[in-house]
Amino acid sequence: MRRNQKIRFKFCPAAHVVLTTFLLLCACSKTGHPPFPYKAQVIHYSPPAGSLSGRWNISEQTLPTMEDPDSARGKFFEILTGRKLEIDSTVGSIVSGKISGGANKNSLRYTIKNGVMVPRDTTTLMIFSSFHAFEQVFENIEPATGLNPDVLKQTIGGRYQIFFEPTIEVIDGQSETRISPKTNAAFNPDGNNFILFRRSSVEDVPLAANTKVIAHEFGHALFKNSFFRQKNESCTKPDAAQTEIRKNDKFFEGRMGLEFAMSGFNEGYSDFVSYVMTGDVNALEGGVTADEIAARSLEGKPFFFYQLAGDTACSGTFYCIGTLFARALYKAASVHPRQSAGQLAFSRKVFNALGTADSFLRQEPSLSLWPDTTAEMAQCERRDAFLLSHDGKVSSAFLAAFVKGFPADADKAALCNALVELFGTAGFSKEARSACES
Numbered sequence: 001m002r003r004n005q006k007i008r009f010k011f012c013p014a015a016h017v018v019l020t021t022f023l024l025l026c027a028c029s030k031t032g033h034p035p036f037p038y039k040a041q042v043i044h045y046s047p048p049a050g051s052l053s054g055r056w057n058i059s060e061q062t063l064p065t066m067e068d069p070d071s072a073r074g075k076f077f078e079i080l081t082g083r084k085l086e087i088d089s090t091v092g093s094i095v096s097g098k099i100s101g102g103a104n105k106n107s108l109r110y111t112i113k114n115g116v117m118v119p120r121d122t123t124t125l126m127i128f129s130s131f132h133a134f135e136q137v138f139e140n141i142e143p144a145t146g147l148n149p150d151v152l153k154q155t156i157g158g159r160y161q162i163f164f165e166p167t168i169e170v171i172d173g174q175s176e177t178r179i180s181p182k183t184n185a186a187f188n189p190d191g192n193n194f195i196l197f198r199r200s201s202v203e204d205v206p207l208a209a210n211t212k213v214i215a216h217e218f219g220h221a222l223f224k225n226s227f228f229r230q231k232n233e234s235c236t237k238p239d240a241a242q243t244e245i246r247k248n249d250k251f252f253e254g255r256m257g258l259e260f261a262m263s264g265f266n267e268g269y270s271d272f273v274s275y276v277m278t279g280d281v282n283a284l285e286g287g288v289t290a291d292e293i294a295a296r297s298l299e300g301k302p303f304f305f306y307q308l309a310g311d312t313a314c315s316g317t318f319y320c321i322g323t324l325f326a327r328a329l330y331k332a333a334s335v336h337p338r339q340s341a342g343q344l345a346f347s348r349k350v351f352n353a354l355g356t357a358d359s360f361l362r363q364e365p366s367l368s369l370w371p372d373t374t375a376e377m378a379q380c381e382r383r384d385a386f387l388l389s390h391d392g393k394v395s396s397a398f399l400a401a402f403v404k405g406f407p408a409d410a411d412k413a414a415l416c417n418a419l420v421e422l423f424g425t426a427g428f429s430k431e432a433r434s435a436c437e438s
């Protein structure tokens, strides 16, 4: 697109009435605002219906919370381009690092056809589609959690920021392949922002526009809001005196983030959020071609906690614990019809129970079940392989605390049955089940 065209045809919204075909040549990218609420052509995800799985198409959609299309700013989030991301660490799709870069405006290029913004390049299509996907997620926050998005916005102190395809710099000698997660989208709890990585060849549907993946990433933001009470504690290297103190403090600051099994529960909750918000049982299916997709499905081949020590039942990563948790939640939710009011009510109880789990962890029976600080952990070292003797205790303690926050009703009974079945005594020990009996 040539610059002089932009200026010359800046009043083209009126022109489309006269000559529609002319608009295909017209570039209204900066000054010609379409009517409010904004409508755009986007990649749109429709949830599964009956026996069909979810589908994508390019269609015209209203973007009700969009405030300014040229900067992709909405009421609850804004999409920013041209940033630099320095990554210090990644745990699954949770990234920590530093974002920098100028406050340049997005250079979105679109024409306006019958009042609809039609992207003129792939980047604009991706940004509008991501905006739409985040909007679909935001519409579902309150039904799925009971949390009002305005309150959430206040809690985090403003809009969520979404960094679209930032330049990646890796510190600590990690390779870019290691830090680019398969899902290509990430949540950064340090700054309450999301990162949409560069498109990759494994994507059938661009993940930045994939509502299922966006909903999964948003699940991490919700886990932070409920379980972590919006705090983002990280482990800092101790001196000798602090090391001694930590050995006697089971809940020292930053420990929770080091626990292999807790990373799993975070992932599992996020997969469940993706299901509740989209009705699809696999956050990745249809979106990417990669290994381990089938294993993530909530309806996939069954496996159990005690099997995680081997690598045949599941991949051995913390995602496996996550899948067990997501499957247990899904199983308990399935007492109600798919995407019914009953399922949403169940989902809200899950969110609330996560919110009380942290304080119940510090009470019996969880307090005794929660393992002592290991020497490695006191030094902020993360273990990245499953260890039955340790992770079984963490899992039992967490599940005991989680179930304790659940109201005594039929949903709780269904949840307990599903947890007992999938986690067994190895991941949900008999001593951890007292809350299931009341």
Ligand SMILES: [Zn+2]
Pocket: 092, 093, 094, 216, 217, 220, 267, 270
């Ligand atoms: Zn994740």
